Amino acid sequence: MKVRVDVMLKNGVLDPQGEAVRHALGSLGFDGVEGVRQGKVIELDVADGTDEATIKDMCEKLLANTVIESYAIHMD
Amino acid sequence: MKVRVDVMLKNGVLDPQGEAVRHALGSLGFDGVEGVRQGKVIELDVADGTDEATIKDMCEKLLANTVIESYAIHMD
Numbered sequence: 415m416k417v418r419v420d421v422m423l424k425n426g427v428l429d430p431q432g433e434a435v436r437h438a439l440g441s442l443g444f445d446g447v448e449g450v451r452q453g454k455v456i457e458l459d460v461a462d463g464t465d466e467a468t469i470k471d472m473c474e475k476l477l478a479n480t481v482i483e484s485y486a487i488h489m490d
Numbered sequence: 491m492k493v494r495v496d497v498m499l500k501n502g503v504l505d506p507q508g509e510a511v512r513h514a515l516g517s518l519g520f521d522g523v524e525g526v527r528q529g530k531v532i533e534l535d536v537a538d539g540t541d542e543a544t545i546k547d548m549c550e551k552l553l554a555n556t557v558i559e560s561y562a563i564h565m566d
Binding site for chain 2: 420422432435438439442444445446447448449450451452453454455456457458459460461464468471472475476477
């Protein structure tokens with residue numbers, strides 16, 4: 415079973431990677447890009463029947479740093 | 491306008507980050523995780539009316555290394 419977890423920096427947390435991308439897009443001539451945030455996407459291939467609570471546990475313990483990052487779980 | 495771009499390593503390309511996560515999950519006692527792939531998610535705040543072709547251009551020129559990475563554009 416495939417599960418996707420998106421991990422993004424919380425609003426208000428400085429995102430230098432995103433800022434670098436925004437700047438580079440401007441240098442390449444792409445105007446009108448007002449903001450860029452970069453995060454992680456983690457695709458897990460887990461055993462069938464794994465419940466969302468287990469995935470949440472993985473996020474809290476390993477996948478996300480919940481002090482500065484938020485996560486979203488997508489069970490397909 | 492918000493646009494999301496997912497950038498993942500293509501199948502067959504070694505993903506050491508994903509492999510490290512898989513191993514760490516096993517060490518934490520999460521069994522049954524057969525595979526993990528880690529990629530990037532880039533959230534762009536672009537001018538209203540920006541078309542998908544422009545976003546595709548950004549991906550080809552900067553956001554993804556199309557030799558080893560594939561990308562998916564989600565216009566919300």
